[in-house]
Amino acid sequence: xxxxxxxxxxxxxxxxxxxxxxxxxxxxxxxxxxxxxxxxxxxxxxxxxxxxxxxxxxxxxxxxxxxxxxxxxxxxxxxxxxxxxxxxxxxxxxxxxxxxxxxxxxxxxxxxxxxxxxxxxxxxxxxxxxxxxxxxxxxxxxxxxxxxxxxxxxxxxxxxxxxxxxxxxxxxxxxxxxxxxxxxxxxxxxxxxxxxxxxxxxxxxxxxxxxxxxxxxxxxxxxxxxxxxxxxxxxxxxxxxxxxxxxxxxxxxxxxxxxxxxxxxxxxxxxxxx
Numbered sequence: 001x002x003x004x005x006x007x008x009x010x011x012x013x014x015x016x017x018x019x020x021x022x023x024x025x026x027x028x029x030x031x032x033x034x035x036x037x038x039x040x041x042x043x044x045x046x047x048x049x050x051x052x053x054x055x056x057x058x059x060x061x062x063x064x065x066x067x068x069x070x071x072x073x074x075x076x077x078x079x080x081x082x083x084x085x086x087x088x089x090x091x092x093x094x095x096x097x098x099x100x101x102x103x104x105x106x107x108x109x110x111x112x113x114x115x116x117x118x119x120x121x122x123x124x125x126x127x128x129x130x131x132x133x134x135x136x137x138x139x140x141x142x143x144x145x146x147x148x149x150x151x152x153x154x155x156x157x158x159x160x161x162x163x164x165x166x167x168x169x170x171x172x173x174x175x176x177x178x179x180x181x182x183x184x185x186x187x188x189x190x191x192x193x194x195x196x197x198x199x200x201x202x203x204x205x206x207x208x209x210x211x212x213x214x215x216x217x218x219x220x221x222x223x224x225x226x227x228x229x230x231x232x233x234x235x236x237x238x239x240x241x242x243x244x245x246x247x248x249x250x251x252x253x254x255x256x257x258x259x260x261x262x263x264x265x266x267x268x269x270x271x272x273x274x
Contacts, residue, residue: 033059035059036055037068040054043055065096067097070090071089071102074093078112078113081116084117090113091110094106094110101133104130104137105130114126115143115147121151127143128144
């Protein structure tokens with residue numbers, strides 16, 4: 001029984017010692033964190049924001065729940081225009097802070113960082129959270145009005161762009177439809193023109209055939225009868241020539257016979273003897 005009591009006492013002593021050591025370590029880390037925080041503040045005052053952010057990060061390395069270090073680190077990031085990096089530090093402060101005033105300031109700075117990042121919806125939400133913790137902050141209220149105006153403008157612009165895209169898509173769809181109809185009508189017109197051409201061609205051919213088919217033989221005979229023919233008794237030039245030659249020959253024969261008769265009846269001229 002005594003042995004058990006001694007064992008229990010020794011265990012309590014060891015546990016107490018470890019707890020004391022842990023408390024001492026925690027206190028030492030907190031002191032280091034405060035030291036680094038002061039160094040960071042001095043650098044921040046000199047506008048050496050990059051070096052200040054390194055000091056604040058070391059402070060948080062010694063005490064991760066150090067609200068002041070995380071808040072000041074957010075400010076150092078903000079001053080270096082690292083707005084996206086600043087927001088998580090302010091959010092950590094807003095989460096771990098125990099008083100509403102500190103929470104309100106953290107949310108206010110979150111709103112400012114969101115405005116710089118052009119995240120107007122995020123800014124509106126942050127400013128509203130800040131006013132919930134500190135309703136009397138006129139600067140936050142003013143910033144909220146500006147953020148809301150920018151958000152409305154952005155939403156309207158997005159709406160206009162969306163409507164414009166829809167209109168452009170509809171116009172393109174109508175244009176494609178018109179082009180398609182034009183091509184279709186053109187093909188149809190070309191086909192109709194070709195069919196009409198073929199029809200006219202067939203019609204012309206058929207017309208000629210029909211013309212020949214419908215040709216009246218009697219009319220052709222009548223036309224043939226109406227053609228000028230040589231009159232009865234009218235001789236051709238060749239016949240006239242032959243006739244003239246024949247007459248000429250006959251005349252020559254006649255003249256020859258007459259000359260022969262004259263020669264027989266004419267006295268021979270004789271010399272007179274008285």
